[in-house]
Amino acid sequence: MTADTHQKRADIQGLRGIAVLAVVLFHLSHSALPGGFAGVDIFFVISGYLITQILLKDNLRLRDFYVRRVRRLFPALYAVLAFTLVAGLLILPPALLSELVYTQFFTTLFLSNFAFARLTDYFDSGAGLKPLLHTWSLAVEEQFYLVYPVVLLAVRRFAGRFLWPVIGLLALLSLAAAQWSSRPEAAFYLPTTRAFELLIGALCVAIRLDLSNALKRVLSLAGVGLIVLSLICLNDRLPFPGLWALPPCLGAALLLVTCDGWGNRLISAPPLVWSGDISYSLYLWHWPMLVFARLLFGESLWPSLAAVALAFGLAVLSWRYIEQPFLAGRPRRPFALAGGAMAVSILAALLVFNAKGLPQRFNTSERAAFAAADDYNPDRKRCHLAREARVAYADTCVYGTPVVAPSVAVWGDSQGAELSLALGERMPGAGVRQITASACPPSIGYTIAYNSACRAHNADMLLHLTHDPRIETVVLTANYHRYADENLPAMLGGLELSALDLSRAGKHVVIVYPVPVYDFDPPSQVGLAMHLGRDPRAVGMSRAQFDRDTAQVTAQLDRFVSAHPLAAIRPSDVLCDEARCRVYTAGDGVLYFNGQHLSLTGAKRVATLFTSQAPSLHAK
Incomplete structure (x- = not known):
């Protein structure tokens, strides 16, 4: 050079x-x-x-x-x-x-x-x-x-x-x-x-x-x-x-x-x-x-x-x-x-x-917004698998009351790390098992070029989930946007196979629809908006853009969910209104710790949907 x-x-x-x-x-x-x-x-x-x-x-x-x-x-x-x-x-x-x-x-x-x-x-x-x-x-x-x-x-x-x-x-x-x-x-x-x-x-x-x-x-x-x-x-x-x-x-x-x-x-x-x-x-x-x-x-x-x-x-x-x-x-x-x-x-x-x-260059509100970059699952490093890593089913993390055997499992990629803890805190009596791995959607038979361990990991986890009598409900979640260049139809097809296998094994299956993701860093953008005198609630994307970006995924999930006894959770119901999808609300603060992942605060907001929209979790 x-x-x-x-x-x-x-x-x-x-x-x-x-x-x-x-x-x-x-x-x-x-x-x-x-x-x-x-x-x-x-x-x-x-x-x-x-x-x-x-x-x-x-x-x-x-x-x-x-x-x-x-x-x-x-x-x-x-x-x-x-x-x-x-x-x-x-x-x-x-x-x-x-x-x-x-x-x-x-x-x-x-x-x-x-x-x-x-x-x-x-x-x-x-x-x-x-x-x-x-x-x-x-x-x-x-x-x-x-x-x-x-x-x-x-x-x-x-x-x-x-x-x-x-x-x-x-x-x-x-x-x-x-x-x-x-x-x-x-x-x-x-x-x-x-x-x-x-x-x-x-x-x-x-x-x-x-x-x-x-x-x-x-x-x-x-x-x-x-x-x-x-x-x-x-x-x-x-x-x-x-x-x-x-x-x-x-x-x-x-x-x-x-x-x-x-x-x-x-x-x-x-x-x-x-x-x-x-x-x-x-x-x-x-x-x-x-x-x-x-x-x-x-x-x-x-x-x-x-x-x-x-x-x-x-x-x-x-x-x-x-x-x-x-x-x-x-x-x-x-x-x-x-x-x-x-x-x-x-x-x-x-x-x-x-x-x-x-x-000291920033005021208290601005520093609080920036601090959202650290608002993630504190056990993420221990409980969330890095790319190419493997873990035994029995060694995956469990949240909720310690003496309660887990009856709920969150299976997915990194989108599920904060959701697992949020659900565990919201339903402590249920016990929530976290099965999440980077760049590894819960898609059986799906091969991803930059994570060769994913296919075997998914096969192993599906086998254990279908044969674990204590698990009653399985939540499937993924950062669908990430796989747009990695044969998205094949990924969605594998996700459907995972859901059907679990359903046939008697499990209640909950499909989590796309979460809005961003190419910028929400904590920084919100804090800087405050610092520059702008409205932090304007940071985000238009609802129309989100709908366009997720149209293919949403249409395929809609067809699948309507044809089978599955529950659906749409995070956009609490992250977007008719006009915009937002990364900040005055009540909760910053909802993302980076552009691709909800903060623990944001995940707790999404977790409120489960008890109202997932029938199998009503009594948890």
């Missing part, structure tokens, strides 16, 4: 332009370019190629290499860090500000990828609240720059004839680690599982294509085609990186080695080259601008477009007045200057973190 040479190839700058524009468009709207996140992979290939070229120069001194890295990376990055901290002090709730400075600390040390590997899945909705999330890729590159030059020059000196086989072997090992990682969410961020992309670029330096011009032209067009198909066809549901990262990487590699084919000329168009020139600054600026715009104005398209336009303007200014002067200049003590900037950044982060995010 940040490698550079003194004589720049126009096609490489154009390739950089494609990469950064793809990332920006993906962050603007995932649906606009589903595979746009692969722009980062293209950056990695370019960086590996250019860095290897630089390192193999005969007269290169490692000190000169690292001095140029400092002059290239640090100035623009620290300008963005300073802006982000100031904006965070003005806008972010205490918890998010604490998280921001926590990640700023690691970003300063070029270790943010490890911090984010622990904090979040890159594609989760909560990732949109992290203004420095995009710095993970800078950290990967910097870690590569620290280790790779030493390895490359050592192998070149002591085993020069094996240089390229060694690099090829390292690339294969990294690809294998990415493909078969036991922690796929973390693998997205780690240098060991990303190194193969940079090493593919390095291997391009060794390739000398002795081909006809006609064949080079075809190969360069194939490279463009691979990149275009990747950006269109990849999506955030696929396991990544790994084998799915090869198409964009190989497409970039073909363009690097063909040099002057038709594809190279195509990507040398002036607008793409210009975007490539400002790509580093644009990459740095665009994501914080989008995060802050969405926090202030919600997920509406126009504020996001304005944020991207502003990011372009800031990128041009950053490139002209920060990047270029520092690259052209010759500071006398570059490492001392860099160390001083790092010290200031770390000190500022520690001060704000130790002040617990400076909650």
